[in-house]
Amino acid sequence: MQNQPPRTTTVDRFTIGRCDDCGSLLAPEASTCSSCRGTEISRTPSEGTGSIVAWTVLEVSPSRTYTDVIPYTMAIVALDEGPWTYAWIDGAPMEGAERPRVRYSRMMSGEPYPLFVQQTC
């Protein structure tokens, strides 16, 4: 078993963007609406579940704090709400799974992208 970093007490809700003009749901880091080019973007809670559409495995940790959980996988996740987001995946995607299901785990300090974990059920 891996040593897990201590859990923080911060409630760490995953949010995505939502266009104030047309209501389109957008990637977490979006600053411009992909539908209407609006720039008034609000935050809205996401279920934090989706499917991996593309990934690459990195043997180098993105964060010196979490060197115990390499290799990391950088993936593009299609959220169930629609938007796609870049995300770190804890571990390598399962062999043979066409679009592995993942869910939001947490943000890592110093990292712009969220960490997702694979759903094994």
Ligand SMILES: [Zn+2]
């Ligand atoms: Zn819009």
